[in-house]
Amino acid sequence: MNPFIEMKSDEINTEDTLPILKEYAWDFLHDKFLYKTDGTIQIVQENEALKVWIYKALKTERYRHEAYLHGIYNTDSSYGVELERYIGAYPNNKRTATLIEQRIRECLSVNPYIKSINYIKIKDMRKEYLIIEIGLVSIYGKLEFVYEVK
DSSP: OOTTSOOOGGGEETTTTEEOOEEEOEETTTTEEOBOTTSOBOEEEHHHHHHHHHHHHHHSBTTTOGGGSSOSSOTTSOSSBOOTTTTTTSOSSHHHHHHHHHHHHHHHTTOTTEEEEEEEEEEEEOSSOEEEEEEEEETTEEEEEEEEEO
């Protein structure tokens, strides 16, 4: 959840006592914010917001940036993922894919909006990038998507 988006008391999800998840809308293809016609940034909610959070978490190398050293979801875990060491440095094999899947699972598990991770599949693993398919269940329902991590 983006800490700069203000939450109002009527936007609390009483089922799980979590605020409704909101993020700034993201253009995944062009890697930039999405804007309304009036020039303000669009805001997405629930599973669409979770897609943005996951995308950003997978693009952020864990422990690199001071701002993310104490994540807002779990103070014992840092935000981001440790993937750089596997991209281009290791051979593309089943062991490497298993390690990458484990790192991604660790990254996603800090988010309280994610109830369970059904699967993480490495669809393509090349020297310079990964294509990852993820299926999970959030507090808002099922979510399946494919991300490219560079």
